[in-house]
Amino acid sequence: MFHYLKVYCQFLKSSISLFMSHRFNFFMGALANIVWTIGQLISIRYLFLKIDRFQGWEFADLVLLLGLGQIYYYLAFVVFDVNLDRLPRKIIEGDFDRMLTKPINIKFLVSCERVAIAQIIPLLVTVIPLTTYGLRSRPDLNATGLLASLPVVALGFGIFYFVSLSTAALSFFVADVQSLRDFVLRGSLNLVRIPLDIFPKLIQAALTFVIPLAFIGFYPVRVLQGGASLVNLLLIEAVLAVVFYLISDYLWRVGLRRYSGVG
Amino acid sequence: MSQPQIVAKNLSKCFRQYKKESGLGGSIKSLFRRRYFEIKAVDGITLSIDEGERVGFIGPNGAGKTTTLKMFSGLLYPTSGALSVLGYQPIQRRKEFLKSYSLVMGQRSQLWWDLPPMEGFILNKEIYEVGDDPFRKRVGELSSLLGIEDILEVPMRKLSLGQRMKCELMAALIHQPKILFLDEPTIGLDVVVQKRIRAFLKEYNLNSKVTVILTSHNMDDVQELCERIVVISRGKIIYDGSLGKLLQKYAQRKYLKMVFNQKVAKVDLEKYGHLVSYADDGLSATLSVDRVQHTRIAAEILGRLPVDDLDIAEADLKEIIARVFEGRR
Numbered sequence: 001m002f003h004y005l006k007v008y009c010q011f012l013k014s015s016i017s018l019f020m021s022h023r024f025n026f027f028m029g030a031l032a033n034i035v036w037t038i039g040q041l042i043s044i045r046y047l048f049l050k051i052d053r054f055q056g057w058e059f060a061d062l063v064l065l066l067g068l069g070q071i072y073y074y075l076a077f078v079v080f081d082v083n084l085d086r087l088p089r090k091i092i093e094g095d096f097d098r099m100l101t102k103p104i105n106i107k108f109l110v111s112c113e114r115v116a117i118a119q120i121i122p123l124l125v126t127v128i129p130l131t132t133y134g135l136r137s138r139p140d141l142n143a144t145g146l147l148a149s150l151p152v153v154a155l156g157f158g159i160f161y162f163v164s165l166s167t168a169a170l171s172f173f174v175a176d177v178q179s180l181r182d183f184v185l186r187g188s189l190n191l192v193r194i195p196l197d198i199f200p201k202l203i204q205a206a207l208t209f210v211i212p213l214a215f216i217g218f219y220p221v222r223v224l225q226g227g228a229s230l231v232n233l234l235l236i237e238a239v240l241a242v243v244f245y246l247i248s249d250y251l252w253r254v255g256l257r258r259y260s261g262v263g
Numbered sequence: 264m265s266q267p268q269i270v271a272k273n274l275s276k277c278f279r280q281y282k283k284e285s286g287l288g289g290s291i292k293s294l295f296r297r298r299y300f301e302i303k304a305v306d307g308i309t310l311s312i313d314e315g316e317r318v319g320f321i322g323p324n325g326a327g328k329t330t331t332l333k334m335f336s337g338l339l340y341p342t343s344g345a346l347s348v349l350g351y352q353p354i355q356r357r358k359e360f361l362k363s364y365s366l367v368m369g370q371r372s373q374l375w376w377d378l379p380p381m382e383g384f385i386l387n388k389e390i391y392e393v394g395d396d397p398f399r400k401r402v403g404e405l406s407s408l409l410g411i412e413d414i415l416e417v418p419m420r421k422l423s424l425g426q427r428m429k430c431e432l433m434a435a436l437i438h439q440p441k442i443l444f445l446d447e448p449t450i451g452l453d454v455v456v457q458k459r460i461r462a463f464l465k466e467y468n469l470n471s472k473v474t475v476i477l478t479s480h481n482m483d484d485v486q487e488l489c490e491r492i493v494v495i496s497r498g499k500i501i502y503d504g505s506l507g508k509l510l511q512k513y514a515q516r517k518y519l520k521m522v523f524n525q526k527v528a529k530v531d532l533e534k535y536g537h538l539v540s541y542a543d544d545g546l547s548a549t550l551s552v553d554r555v556q557h558t559r560i561a562a563e564i565l566g567r568l569p570v571d572d573l574d575i576a577e578a579d580l581k582e583i584i585a586r587v588f589e590g591r592r
Contacts, residue, residue: 098366
């Protein structure tokens with residue numbers, strides 16, 4: 001474990017050095033993300049100038065939902081998505097060979113080789129104020145309630161990681177899986193920034209059990225609103241995390257066996 | 264006698280590929296129905312390699328050299344056969360096995376393009392769990408041997424191809440591997456850098472007893488570095504032995520390069536063998552003669568013609584290898 005921590009620290013240091021040598025490009029990328037979040041916030045605010053509640057949801061709840069969705073989005077991008085997005089290219093171009101020769105867990109190496117330092121900026125600039133606002137507007141929430149929601153967020157992050165790892169593993173079977181990853185991860189993530197209960201039942205079920213990204217935004221906010229049981233949510237999340245871990249593990253094992261490199 | 268480090272028995276690797284007809288129609292067809300076929304990249308290879316050997320794998324493109332190397336290093340699952348490298352089954356990718364070798368690919372980099380090589384070495388230090396003191400010592404030794412002490416802090420993208428290759432080699436040797444796999448290590452490098460890299464590898468092999476296994480299309484690499492040559496064609500080993508024996512087996516002729524102190528007529532030379540080159544002034548010529556007869560013919564020429572200088576040369580290795588492959592077609 002300590003070995004992996006030391007390697008990760010080195011990944012982090014190298015990523016910071018890389019960030020410093022491409023500051024302008026990275027800052028512009030971060031700025032684009034900040035502008036996107038502000039645009040979303042303005043849209044919600046504009047909507048709530050016309051109405052008081054949206055199907056039972058108040059402005060602060062939607063801000064909280066947007067904030068949570070963005071936490072996962074940026075955190076995932078900072079920690080692993082920037083790397084998993086590159087896996088198909090690495091396989092096609094033969095760079096994956098180099099990774100396979102390293103005496104370290106291949107999933108760890110593929111997931112963590114680079115840390116997207118630039119995305120920490122929009123994470124801090126937009127997400128923390130958004131979430132703080134959303135939470136402060138709910139005086140019924142106390143510190144214990146917030147602490148209890150942390151495992152929900154952690155398990156949700158685990159589900160998100162294993163879904164992302166599974167879709168990345170499909171690169172061993174299909175040459176280009178980027179559009180699938182965009183559909184599953186980005187498309188679904190856009191949907192879970194909107195209250196799930198406004199969608200038809202079929203979409204609700206799909207976002208709960210097929211691509212369970214509702215567990216990283218909608219359900220945690222429901223628990224904070226008092227509309228869902230924390231224990232039930234934790235249990236379902238734990239089961240889904242295990243299921244998606246097993247799926248990702250299977251896909252990686254079979255995928256590595258099929259891997260043929262490039263000529 | 265040392266124990267073999269690599270033992271392969273009847274090792275094979277097949278790839279499944281699909282054929283796509285050309286044009287838009289072909290693309291649409293292949294979307295619905297693909298015609299698959301199997302390629303036997305490696306076909307029943309059997310060999311063993313001892314500790315400290317320098318072995319060159321040569322063969323035309325697609326012969327199966329790199330596929331063999333990738334099976335040895337655990338990147339590819341063999342389709343059939345048995346393989347043991349340092350007592351491990353490579354494909355299990357055990358940590359101890361992965362720590363005991365290095366793979367350098369001439370066309371791929373393991374160091375980060377935008378960062379100085381030192382960052383990559385430190386990363387390898389952590390990944391391979393090399394201690395601080397041994398690491399510092401290794402960096403000092405290797406950078407001085409390779410002559411790259413001054414560029415360790417310069418971003419990779421600012422280095423020349425030769426400097427980058429030296430850095431790649433250094434990154435591969437930080438953890439003192441027992442086996443070094445080199446896939447086309449001198450590709451694209453100029454002659455001077457090629458020579459330096461070959462000299463380094465030879466010296467390193469002699470000092471550290473690391474086993475060096477190399478694939479190359481550059482016959483100078485093979486001639487200067489490898490004591491043993493494995494010639495692969497269509498996935499099969501067609502020759503495995505020393506360079507000298509390869510020449511004996513396939514080079515049936517030798518070349519007599521002569522300089523005369525007075526003009527010698529063409530007809531006087533053609534009696535001894537095939538005239539490969541003849542200077543207009545008649546003062547120098549090259550003869551191709553039968554390998555078995557070459558000493559007798561050379562002695563005869565020295566006795567009968569006004570020879571100032573005579574050099575007996577082997578056929579060019581490239582030609583011999585080309586002849587070996589042509590014979591297989």
